[in-house]
Amino acid sequence: MPELPEVQNFAQSIHSNYVGKKFKNIVFHRDNLRYPFEKEKLERIFASGNEFLNCYREGKQIILETSSGAVKVSLGMTGAFKAANQSDVEKHQHVTLNFKNGESLAFVDPRRFGFWKICESNEQKETSCDPLLEKDLLKLFLSETVKNKNISVKDMLMDQKLIGGIGNIYALEALFLAGILPTTRCVDLSILKWKSLAKEIPIILNLAINLGGSSISTYRSFKGDKGSFQNLHKVYGRENEKCLKSGCQGYIKRIAQSGRSSWFCPVCQF
Ligand SMILES: [Zn+2]
Structure with missing residues (x-):
């Protein structure tokens, strides 16, 4: 998707x-x-x-x-x-x-x-947060509605009513870069981790935009190519492979979470 x-x-x-x-x-x-x-x-x-x-x-x-x-x-x-x-x-x-x-x-x-x-002229604009803007993300993450949620941080990231456009791939890649386990409950995350997550999401999305996206299954970019961001996936689809964070000795694990796969490094994500 x-x-x-x-x-x-x-x-x-x-x-x-x-x-x-x-x-x-x-x-x-x-x-x-x-x-x-x-x-x-x-x-x-x-x-x-x-x-x-x-x-x-x-x-x-x-x-x-x-x-x-x-x-x-x-x-x-x-x-x-x-x-x-x-x-x-x-x-x-x-x-x-x-x-x-x-x-x-x-x-x-x-x-x-x-x-x-x-589009009808009287239609309400989308109210979800734009994940390309670090400032808006941080404001959302530190709001009472998100900070105190008793759901996993990954499920929160993928809630399209809160943030528009993050799915499984970019949620998992951003959580890896921010050193956060996908299963961590929002309510248990430190402010430092929220800040790190708000910083990493726009970075990873902009990189993927510049590379034409990720080609998983049938996706082709406008030019008809497959995009090349998938070559840079650090956790997505890498079960049992070595963690790519420098100095980390961990191996990537896959679990089922809310009906979908989650990949993460059990050593550097917590
Ligand atoms: Zn690691």
Whole structure:
């Protein structure tokens, strides 16, 4: 499932390649993804002559803003954007945005858990914390609602209502860098550890954004490559391998936690 770095990678690529261009039309290659397409409204937003004004990430979703409105796109489990060609439609390509200059942008989603939803002008903005901002993270972590929670720090990090866009991979990698066991209860963490965690999360996410994300299963970046952050995973998927922290003699362990795998070093994470 795409996490923040993968979503950010698509938003940046779309922004730099298409913003400022004029649409020709939107073409649907089926009637629904997770939900049915609101075709008439989408056709108005991407109508001929409308300008592509902005593309950015909000939480784990991508906002496409045109001169006639805005759409929120969720990548679901396997959604991806890619540059396309107006004459060919590939397998699992469900939506195509065509531009006046002959270019096209395709939305591909083999498992079809993604969605395209119209942004209503009176809609509330996402209220979850943006994990690229250390200051905001620290404020959240030290708030009464989080600091006193009796759930594990990893489950808290992955709660999308609190923080937008951290999933299993980046939660575990950040906890490793901050020297925190994923099973530690929020209420038991010291202020020093919270500070360290707030510092490491934006560092790891920015590194992953620059490397095009992690390719686990079907993810491909906008350029169609697999991203290369997975080569830098220090704990994720490394069961029984040696800990990569310099001087540490530990071996990475895997446990099941809240229905998913957690990897950590039992020596330097506590
Ligand atoms: Zn270690």
